[in-house]
Amino acid sequence: MTGDSGVRKRDKWRELERVTGIAGILATLLIFVPITAISTLGEPGFDASREEAAEFFQNGDTAWVSAASATAAVGMLAFLWFAAALTTLLRRAEGEPTWRSTVALVSAVLVAAYGVIDASWDAAFNRGDELDSGVAVFAFDLGNLGFANAWLALGSFAIAAGWALISGRALARWWGWWPIVAGVALIAVRFAWEGFTWTVPYFVFWAWVIAFGIRLMARPTAVAPARRPG
Template sequence: MIDNRRTLQRDRWRELDRVTGIAGIVATVVLFAPIIAISTLGEPGFTATPEQAAEFFRNGDTAWVTAAEATAALGMLAFLWFVAGLTTLLRRAEGEPAWRSTVALVSGVLVAAYGVIDASWDAAFSRGSELDPAVAIFAFDLGNLGFANAWLALASFAIAAGWALLTGRTLAAWWGWWVIVAGAGLIIVRFAWESFAWTLPYFVFWAWVIAISIRLLARPTVSPRSG
């Protein structure tokens, strides 16, 4: 009976490994596919002029862009599943008090909430043909500054998750340091948000998400603790 319970418990943790890995890969694909598609409309840089912002939103006043924005929001919900699964695994590995895993969970929820709730660009695209440049640049900057602030929440998740990985010692240390470095970089680039320097730590972070998702799918990562 005890052996059966242990087997069932182990199977449940392995199921969580798989679900978390799938969620991480789905989140990355579903989030970036629409973002890349929307960028083909001629998205200007963060320092766009009002006229450039207005033209961008006018170009995006189409049904497929509306669908793409909704798809990106679904990607953020998938990221929330990844965050919930990963922090559950980290909590078990970290042991009590599992405060690092808790910080990672709350920070990840903030990131997902931003991705679902922020509708500044959605609203601008839906009225793109009617926007004057002053309103367009406000919506454009509002979306970009919200995105830049989200880097800080993403950094908090990355650093807390990496620290929990180092504490739990269920994976090689470089898994933890990889995401910690990405998180530190996201904090630094927030103070130079108008440059393209943000792309480096941002994509380093998402590369880590893909890598650890594959690792979770390949074989169990967190072994059950005794007791």
């Protein structure tokens, strides 16, 4: 009976690893596909003029853009599922006290909250044809600055998750260093948000989510509990 209980327990942890991988890949797709589609409207740079911002929101006053924005918000919820499942695995690997995985979870909640609650661009798209250029550039900057601040929470999540992976020694150490490097860079680029430097650590982080998700789905090995000395 004890052996059967142990097998069932391992199967549950393996199932959680598969769910974590699926949620991570699904979140990445649900976030990037609609955002990429919206960018085809001629999204200007962070330093857009009033006229450029107003034209962008006018072009986005369509039903499909509203659907795309809602899909991206669902993607943020999928990211929260990924983070909750991942930090459950990390708590097991990290061992007591589980402060790194806890920091990772709280940071992920902040990221998801931004993605679901921030509706500055949604509101501007909704009445794009009626939008004054001054209001348009305010909504544009508000959305961009909120996005830039979200890099801080995303970086915190990446650093804490990577650190927990390394401390628990559940997998090869580079699985932990990858998000740590991306997380540190995400925090650093917040101080130079106007350019395109942010795209490098941002895509490096999401590449880790995809790669780690595939690893968990393809080879679920039930992340082992933290190793104890002696």
